[in-house]
Amino acid sequence: MSSTPRSGSGSQAALRGLNTAALVRTLTAAGPQLQADLARVTGLSRATVSNIVGLESAAGRMRTERVLRDGRWGVRVSLVPEDWIVVGIDVGRTHLRVAGCDTARRTFGDREVALDQGHAPEDTLRLASQLLDELVADAGFERAQVRRCGLAVPASIGRDGAVVQQSVLRQWSGQDLASFASGALGIDVVVDNDANLGALAHAASAPGGNDGTLVYLKVASGIGAGIAIGSEVYRSTSGLVGELGHVRVVDGGQTCYCGSRGCLETIASTRSVVADFERAHGGHAVLDDVLAAAAQDDAVALRIVAEAGDALGRVLAVVCNLLSPDVLVLGGPLASVGKPLLDAVVASARKRALPAAIARTRFRVSEFEPRAEVLGACLLALQASGIAQGTITTK
Amino acid sequence: MSSTPRSGSGSQAALRGLNTAALVRTLTAAGPQLQADLARVTGLSRATVSNIVGLESAAGRMRTERVLRDGRWGVRVSLVPEDWIVVGIDVGRTHLRVAGCDTARRTFGDREVALDQGHAPEDTLRLASQLLDELVADAGFERAQVRRCGLAVPASIGRDGAVVQQSVLRQWSGQDLASFASGALGIDVVVDNDANLGALAHAASAPGGNDGTLVYLKVASGIGAGIAIGSEVYRSTSGLVGELGHVRVVDGGQTCYCGSRGCLETIASTRSVVADFERAHGGHAVLDDVLAAAAQDDAVALRIVAEAGDALGRVLAVVCNLLSPDVLVLGGPLASVGKPLLDAVVASARKRALPAAIARTRFRVSEFEPRAEVLGACLLALQASGIAQGTITTK
Incomplete structure (x- = not known):
């Protein structure tokens, strides 16, 4: 980083603070500026301006966009106003x-x-x-x-x-x-x-940024996955991605609302888990009843959760063979069960995926659930x- | 595109040809140049130089790289020498x-x-x-x-x-x-x-570039897939990708060399197809025998190919649910069977994938096979x- 005539301090950090303050003052007074103009107006070198703008943008305090001016592309810098x-x-x-x-x-x-x-x-x-x-x-x-x-x-x-x-x-x-x-x-x-x-939430929050492939599996009344590759969420042309709820896991199983039979959702969705719990225990139940029973080591609840996890792992084994993800996050209301579900998913997936494809995959329950x-x-x-x-x- | 003092022709294409020739002469005589210097030396506008360099780079005749000069980033242009x-x-x-x-x-x-x-x-x-x-x-x-x-x-x-x-x-x-x-x-x-x-070969050769997701499935003695998203080949941290040959398609099926049972490769690899053909027909056979028999509408060969296609489609249905690819190319030696395999794959995959996830997927046999x-x-x-x-x- 180059120094400026104004600053007498020898410390890099102090120098950067003074230079940053000069940029912020200019942007506050004059509004968004081309990066090149910022250098000219403040007397800072282009490299210094570029460094500071990079750091401030990463911290969410400045924002840059490419703009066309007089037939040339430039970088326009704005302060991120704290008031929105x-x-x-x-x-x-x-x-x-x-x-x-x-x-x-x-x-x-x-x-x-x-x-x-x-x-x-x-x-x-x-x-x-x-x-x-x-x-x-x-x-x-x-x-x-x-x-x-x-x-x-x-x-x-x-x-x-x-x-x-x-x-x-x-x-x-x-x-x-x-x-x-x-x-x-x-x-x-x-x-x-x-x-x-x-x-996106999990990839953005990975320490140092998401540097591989992260799969987020949401297990709710529907079952769907999102895929982040580096910092980008994978999107298909059709708009559909991660429709794992409709992968067939049981030939000739129950009819699914999609019209097919034996879909993952007929076994591992919250609806199916609750319905299974009602059949096994009798009477009406909601998901919280299943979660509470599982937390109290109720054998029936734990078995239903393990069956769901086994089916989820069967499908996730294919995902691991195909993408060999670094991280696999379980989310959605069923993930609140925690360890009993996670253990069943991991055991099932590891049993079925090619060992080298799943060896590095770190499975966890979402730390953000239900947010x-x-x-x-x-x-x-x-x-x-x-x-x-x-x-x-x-x- | 701006004109130059040298050119008298009114035609855009002729003008571009003259301007291109001027740039090539300069690069031939003086070696790689910064794009800004090329504009200065030739008298062409920066926009003209940038347009031509873009066109020539796309055609593989010029090459650009970002270089740091005097603390500023510039674009250095080289001729792509035809002699390597x-x-x-x-x-x-x-x-x-x-x-x-x-x-x-x-x-x-x-x-x-x-x-x-x-x-x-x-x-x-x-x-x-x-x-x-x-x-x-x-x-x-x-x-x-x-x-x-x-x-x-x-x-x-x-x-x-x-x-x-x-x-x-x-x-x-x-x-x-x-x-x-x-x-x-x-x-x-x-x-x-x-x-x-x-x-990569198929994505690079898509007219106008690959604008979605392309999956290439190679069906040989092993079965593996490659995934191109736009112009990028998907790579995992582990190095493993597309290990579809080891997805279980038959519970309690044949033992695979990976140690698991009922893997896709035990049904749809060229080794399995040839082994099935030998068992059904008796005697020793190679893949060409199966291909020749299928081409002559041999019912046994066609049935074995259809079984292989059905198993491939079963796994590709999961791939379609997960990624909803735009293009799915079948390659490898078994793909040489052509229509009987393709039809079985498509029927099986369409029957099992979520309709909206597979609706846009165009299946085809590789036009490059075996290259x-x-x-x-x-x-x-x-x-x-x-x-x-x-x-x-x-x-």
Whole structure:
């Protein structure tokens, strides 16, 4: 880093602090500037400006974009104003979760409410809007400071922005969801599949960045995976990715809502696990009953969870053979069972995958559960607003 | 594109031709130049120089690299000298194939010889060296003009360059193959898995570039897949990718050489198909006998091929659910069967994959078979020599 005529300190760090302050002053006074102009105005070398802008961008305090000026490409630098925030919404079959996130990637005020199955998009978004108003106000922001909203849905989004068919949210199919939600919320909305956003949340939070392949498997009423390769979420042209819930694991098994038989979801989804628990124990149950029974070492509950884990591992063995991922994160409500599920998944996958393909794969239960999807939605909204990926923290 | 004082022609193409010639003259006379200096020396605008360099680089006639000069990044432009070539080697369990390729991505002189099973690396590389000498001489080049060699092997290559265990080429395991082959051939060698290179060959040759996900499935004595996402071949940290041959398709099936049972390779590899044909027809057979019988509508051969296709499709259905690829290319010796195999694969995969995940996937038999791997090896060697991907043609 080069020095400047202004600074008398010998310390590199002190020098960088002075130089950074000079850039911030200029950007505050004059607004966004070309990097080349910043060097000229401040008298700092181009290398110094470039270094500082790089460090500040990585820390989320500056933002750069390539712009065309007089027929040449330049880099325009802006301060990331601390006075705007983004919000994330995670819509499931029977839940709605919202959270806020500031430009330093600190999340705040997340809250969840239960929804009736078959909830209508307009009702759900109206409710989300109310919840967002509350959490924004509680955090001391104005609604006008909400720059963008990330929306996680248990459905695939095509390149045209429409929800692709065969979602567990049938009533949302075919919608141009981003436009619809933008209209309903009065905020710019970016939308993505919930498992993709779960993968994004975990990849962004890997210490030093995600340097390999991370697979996030969400086990809820549906079962889907998101894939992050380095810092990028894998996306297909069709919009569908990670539809592991509809891999056949039992020939001639139960009929699935997709029309096929013996799909993974007929054994390992929360719906199937609860139904199995009801059949075995008799009477009505919800997932919390299964989780509580498993926590108390109830043999029936543990066996049902182990069967689900075995089926999940059978499919994940194929994923390991194909992609040899570095990290495999189990998320979604069933992952709350913890060790009994994880152990069954790992044993089943290791038994079936080629040893060398799975040897390096680190399996774990999501540390963000049940917030992974809404955190991913916040990160997506930050990304769309020009803030690079990085570790997300809780305020 | 801006005009120059020198050119009087009104036609854009003629103008571009004159401007290109001016740049080539300068680069020929003075050697590699910064793009900014090229503009200054020739009097052409920066935009014109940038346009032409872009077009010529895409055509493989110029090469650019970012260089640091006086603390600033610039783009250095070189002519791609037509006087060097690369070669590709494809080593299989029982074959060796070599080819040459010039800097305009035109391949020449490919030839194949049969190898004994269990061939030793040093013998195979000595033979490859002899074959390369012949093909280089036949094409009118000197051995000294061979800049680099791409090497395709039916094995996984770790990040450290070593062959990872569990390859069908057991005798090659653990070797730092690139170093070993470089020493044996006296040429710089870059090495990769054969299915990865098959995927590279097809992705590079997609009209307008590969814009989605392409999966190349090689069905030989082993079964493996390569994945190209856009123009990039997917690589895992472990080095293993696409180990679909060891996905279990029959519970309690035949023992596989990997130690597991009922692996895809026990049903759909060329070894299994030939063994099944021998059992059904009696007597000794080789793959060509099966291919010939299938071509003559032999019911037994067609049924064995259909069984293999059904098993392949069962595993590819999972691949489609996971990645929803745009293109799925069948390659390797069994793919030479053509339609009977393709039809069985497609029917099986479509029956089992989620319809929306497979709807856009275009299945085809490789148009390069049996040359896909050696073409990919040539492209890898060109890439390592600074020549961008693009359509490969036959001289």
